[in-house]
Amino acid sequence: MMKRIVNFFYLGITLTFLESFSEANRVLELSDRFLEVRHQGVWLIKFYAPWCGHCKNLEPIFNQVAQSLVDTNIQVGRVDCTRFTSVATEFGIRGFPTVIFVKGHKNIEYKGDRTREEIVDFARRMDGPAVRHLKNCDDFQKAREDHKVLFLYVDGEKLDDSGELKDHFMRNAEQLQPHHYFFTVQNQCLSLVEGVAVPSSPSVYVFKDNRGFKFEGKLDTELNSTLNTWINQERFPAFLKVTNGNFPQVLRSEKYIVLAVLEENQIGHLTLKMQEFKDLVEAIAVSNRDLYHQHFIFGWLGQTDLANSVAMKVLPIPSLIVVDSTTYEYYLPSASEEEKIPSPQTIIALLDQILNKSATAYGGNTLLHRLKRAAFEASTSLSAMWKGNPVLTTVLFGLPLGFLSIIIYTSCCSDILEMSEEEEDIEESQRHHKKD
Secondary structure: OEEEEEEEEEOOEEEEEEEEEEOOEOOEEEOHHHHHOOOOOEEEEEEEOOOOHHHHHHHHHHHHHHHHOOOOOEEEEEEEOOOOHHHHHHOOOOOOOEEEEEEOOEEEEOOOOOOHHHHHHHHHHHHOOOEEEOOOHHHHHHHHHHOOEEEEEEOOOOOOOOOHHHHHHHHHHHHHOOOOEEEEOOHHHHHHOOOOOOOOOOEEEEEEOOEEEEOOOOOOOOOOHHHHHHHHHOOOOOEEEEOOOOHHHHHOOOOEEEEEEOOOOOOOOOOHHHHHHHHHHHHHHHHOHHHHOOOEEEEEEOOOHHHHHHHOOOOOOOEEEEEEOOOOEEEOOOOOOOOOOOOHHHHHHHHHHHHOOOOOOEEOOOHHHHHHHHHHHHHHHHHHHHHHOHHHHHHHHHHHHHHHHHHHHHHHHHHHHHHHHHHHHHHHHHHHHHHO
């Protein structure tokens, strides 16, 4: 590991940053003088604290992010918020680690999963315009290959003089740029997609699952609600991996979320039993799209903590849970005792019951349920800590409880001793009174 001084020159101001440099680390260690150049250039900044365990876990990943962005003009840096509190205050940092994309006066916080691929994709997406123009049909084909979901605007054969649809498309793109790609392309390129015809008027499409789907709704000129609702409902593929990072975005779909509850091993693989159940749920999602797409999003979980939190209990694996994104209520399949894993018939029956409002709902998002959920998550975290390191857990929780017990005991004993002394004084005065 070597250290060198890197000088950046902006508008005649020379600032010096200390950079820990190696072949694998291109992350700049920034100081509070970063505030003087924050509006110059493009930055991806990690705000951290040295004592933060999550920050330490992110450190090697962030180094890989910096390495992956060497072909861009994005400068990757980090700020120690315990040393440079003014920077943390300026950016409104409330937790660690926090990753923020900074470009001019725009600060966008990254809220996805802490993986190299996701962070790099976020940075590249934010570095460009909200809507990108594809120059030719080859670029269009490549974009479809590179992105699981993309939204597209085309002018059509007849131009819209008002530009109303394009204006609404642009507004949605600016709002959802941190999460998705939005493009425009020449009309004739759509003829390359099977089942999609060149439109006669301006149109919006979503391309996913090797298919293209057209927005058929009418615009709400005041609220832009119709196109916005459609985009929110079409933002995800037919079957996706749901994580803690993308779950809040999935909830915005206002659909029922059908989740196969699975558990990956340490290297991210599924056992044969779990893979079979995952394939089963995916097959239901794909083959029944016309029936269920309007009301359901299908996906799977690689870890059980999210599903257990929703249900406020430990679910068996593999299993299935359906979450109402608007009320946080959930539904479970009523499998027989012989059927330990829900069958396709059981799952489809549950989905039909949810649609006709005959399924039994559990949980919710009321104050009582939120308190119960918080208690369950706390007990689950404590149990995991105990299994992982019982000695450390005992020290962290045993010592405070021990001190509290001593304080309570001392207070109680003090009162007892004081009362005993008062009783002795009374008895002594009574003896003297009898003698007299």
